[in-house]
Amino acid sequence: MISVKGLTKKYTVGKADFFALDGVELVIADGEFVAVTGKSGSGKSTLLNIIGILDIPTGGSVTVNGVELTSLTPKAVAAYRNKTVGFVFQSFYLEPSYTVYGNVELPLILAGKVGNNDEKVNAALKMVGLFEKSWEKARTLSGGEQQRVAIARAIVNDPEYILADEPCGNLDSANSKKIMDILVDLNRAGKTVIMVTHDAEDAARANRIVTMSDGKITADEKIA
Amino acid sequence: MKKLLKLIFIETSFLKKTLAVILIILTAFGAALLAVLSVLSDMPRGMIAGIDASKRYYFGLYGGECFALSAKEQTADLAAELDAEFCYGVADGITQNTELRKGNNIFLSDLVTILGENEDKLEYRVARHGYFVPADYADKLPFEGASAASGIWICNEIANSLAAQTGDVIYLGDSKATVLGVFDRNNVFGNYAADDVVVPAAWYYVIGAEDVLFDTLYFTYPTAKTVLDVYKTFGETAGLKISGILSEWMENIAVVQTYYSYLAILLGLLMLLLLYALFSTFYRARKTQMCRFKVLGATNTAVTAIYLTIALSVIVLSVLFASVLSVFLSKFLLDLCSRLFTVSYPYTFRAWLPLSLLGVCVVICITMFVLMQWRISRLPIAAEVRYE
Ligand SMILES: Nc1ncnc2c1ncn2[C@@H]1O[C@H](COP(=O)(O)OP(=O)(O)O)[C@@H](O)[C@H]1O
Numbered sequence A: 001m002i003s004v005k006g007l008t009k010k011y012t013v014g015k016a017d018f019f020a021l022d023g024v025e026l027v028i029a030d031g032e033f034v035a036v037t038g039k040s041g042s043g044k045s046t047l048l049n050i051i052g053i054l055d056i057p058t059g060g061s062v063t064v065n066g067v068e069l070t071s072l073t074p075k076a077v078a079a080y081r082n083k084t085v086g087f088v089f090q091s092f093y094l095e096p097s098y099t100v101y102g103n104v105e106l107p108l109i110l111a112g113k114v115g116n117n118d119e120k121v122n123a124a125l126k127m128v129g130l131f132e133k134s135w136e137k138a139r140t141l142s143g144g145e146q147q148r149v150a151i152a153r154a155i156v157n158d159p160e161y162i163l164a165d166e167p168c169g170n171l172d173s174a175n176s177k178k179i180m181d182i183l184v185d186l187n188r189a190g191k192t193v194i195m196v197t198h199d200a201e202d203a204a205r206a207n208r209i210v211t212m213s214d215g216k217i218t219a220d221e222k223i224a
Numbered sequence B: 001m002k003k004l005l006k007l008i009f010i011e012t013s014f015l016k017k018t019l020a021v022i023l024i025i026l027t028a029f030g031a032a033l034l035a036v037l038s039v040l041s042d043m044p045r046g047m048i049a050g051i052d053a054s055k056r057y058y059f060g061l062y063g064g065e066c067f068a069l070s071a072k073e074q075t076a077d078l079a080a081e082l083d084a085e086f087c088y089g090v091a092d093g094i095t096q097n098t099e100l101r102k103g104n105n106i107f108l109s110d111l112v113t114i115l116g117e118n119e120d121k122l123e124y125r126v127a128r129h130g131y132f133v134p135a136d137y138a139d140k141l142p143f144e145g146a147s148a149a150s151g152i153w154i155c156n157e158i159a160n161s162l163a164a165q166t167g168d169v170i171y172l173g174d175s176k177a178t179v180l181g182v183f184d185r186n187n188v189f190g191n192y193a194a195d196d197v198v199v200p201a202a203w204y205y206v207i208g209a210e211d212v213l214f215d216t217l218y219f220t221y222p223t224a225k226t227v228l229d230v231y232k233t234f235g236e237t238a239g240l241k242i243s244g245i246l247s248e249w250m251e252n253i254a255v256v257q258t259y260y261s262y263l264a265i266l267l268g269l270l271m272l273l274l275l276y277a278l279f280s281t282f283y284r285a286r287k288t289q290m291c292r293f294k295v296l297g298a299t300n301t302a303v304t305a306i307y308l309t310i311a312l313s314v315i316v317l318s319v320l321f322a323s324v325l326s327v328f329l330s331k332f333l334l335d336l337c338s339r340l341f342t343v344s345y346p347y348t349f350r351a352w353l354p355l356s357l358l359g360v361c362v363v364i365c366i367t368m369f370v371l372m373q374w375r376i377s378r379l380p381i382a383a384e385v386r387y388e
């Protein structure tokens, strides 16, 4: 369970303070598929980054499974990013010179699993339908394929939470649909998914839509 | 470790190779220069002593290896100038080109064992192959003393090695000399300084003299800060006066030493700066990738380890390269220096070279590790993710 309380992120631009997040309150139960929507600049990415400890809040707290994120040691932060959450970015963020297999294996290696990782990597690649392309270089793949590699990489360590920041932002509708299908499947398989999007159609595939505006949550609705 | 190897194995790119080559070349060049200069800053410790008619002792310093050459000529000049009764020359490299022997078949053994001060066994390998030594001087040197061409005093180790006694004739190349006596190499000055010791007018031949004599003196007078101090203190303790001419001369050498130390320090700093610049470039080029690794759960140490191992391989290669380079460079530089400053360079530089290189490497590694840990822990991941 993720519990966000009074979360703020303040930037000081020149002399003026600017709140990218302004007292966000949010509780996400295990197994939910939450879509975070809102206009550009409303603070969606900032929220997601703080939940994934890619960014540090200036106020408030985020508690994941009972642990306050700011209390974690640097080592625990690394372990958290490695095992508890899996990140998917709009621009894929792959190692372009590595093979598909190499990209997916990376989190396992960083977790200290240096033996034969075929079983896990292949399972993740099959899940996203790219097992056949294991040995191709990441940069030679299409955008949709690259994003599927990124998803495989995000799930290879079997994290509880998938954090996806506009995963379809760079993709056409056919590819977007494939990505959304995968995310829905992952959610059905028990993963908690938090996805930032400003596409209403994609958001509709989640089971809860949180809308943000000016760093605040303005709407929070469950869909059947 | 395996994790690291696995990562490094998959982590190869053109950029890194290019950077590696630049780093290798620059580090190598710098390390070689530094090694040479650090050696030069540890200038010569050969020694010459003279005594004048009123039984005053004179001491001087010379570079180890070329010392013999200079010592012979300069000692002779000096001896003449000072009207000395004897000259004392010390050199390690005397037998480099020509073998010392007794008769036609007893040669100085390759390894001469010497009993040091605390009964430590010191082994001196007698170098037979000159490096920067003109081939002809060794033939004449110890056998044509300033005052006595007829005889030579040898230290007990040489006597043992050659099975030579007082009265025997020993040879160096084609020259020969009668052994006038055997002396205790650890206490050679003690012998002279003792009351009423009649100092024979002859050359003294000693093995490993440079180190032992100097170090013995040095440790005897631990408060002495410079080489000059050591000899001054010795002179005073022994109730001797140091000649003005020689003091001045020694001071000049001290000045040259200081000059080289500054140069070495400057070059060292310059090299670190250069490495820092290179490191920064490397860091900037790899920043996005470092962020990616961190997003995927790499610890700061893991990230540092990945890049540092790459850097280290580069450095190891650099050192190999530097070793080769410095041999050429040092010959060139040392020759140049000895011509420019009319000083000679020490025999010990070959021992110092790898040590200096090792030192350079250790400094580089530690600096890089600290720098990388510090910078990687402050990587602005969110900004990097946002703008990619
Ligand atoms: N490093 C920064 N300095 C100043 N302002 C920033 C910085 N990062 C983000 N912002 C601002 O914070 C606001 C929220 O950003 P973000 O969370 O990326 O919005 P969204 O993802 O909803 O488009 C934006 O107005 C953005 O300009």
Ligand SMILES: [Mg+2]
Pocket: A044, A045, A046, A165
């Ligand atoms: Mg965003």
